[in-house]
Structure formats: C-alpha cells, structure tokens
Amino acid sequence: MFNERTAPHDLCQMLGHTPEPERIDETGADVKCGRCGLRWHESRDGESTNIR
Numbered sequence: 001m002f003n004e005r006t007a008p009h010d011l012c013q014m015l016g017h018t019p020e021p022e023r024i025d026e027t028g029a030d031v032k033c034g035r036c037g038l039r040w041h042e043s044r045d046g047e048s049t050n051i052r
Contacts, residue, residue, distance in 0.1 A: 009033075009040045 012019065012033050019038075021029040028043035 008038055012036055012038050 009019070009031075012035075015036075017033045017035040019031045019033040022032050022039075023030040026044075028041055030039065031042050032039045
C-alpha cells in the first residue's frame with residue numbers, strides 16, 4: 001500500500017480524504033485537500049505534479 005514511491009497525495013487519497021479542485025485551467029487543476037491541507041497540480045493527462 002505505502003512505500004517510498006507512493007506520493008503524498010496518493011496517501012492522502014488512500015486515507016479517504018476528498019481533495020477538491022481550487023482552480024482549473026488548460027494545463028489541469030490545482031487541487032487542495034480540505035482535511036490535511038496538501039496541495040498539488042494534477043495535469044489533464046492524469047499525472048500529478050508539483051506537490052506543494
């Protein structure tokens with residue numbers, strides 16, 4: 001389930017948190033978890049990048 005390759009936002013979602021998009025543009029969406037406060041950018045091709 002969790003290893004050194006598991007990204008923090010994947011763990012956030014595995015814990016049952018429900019992140020919501022804050023802003024959506026042509027590159028994808030800026031997402032924030034209201035429960036743990038983690039933020040990231042999820043591109044339109046499904047790759048999550050730029051963990052903040």
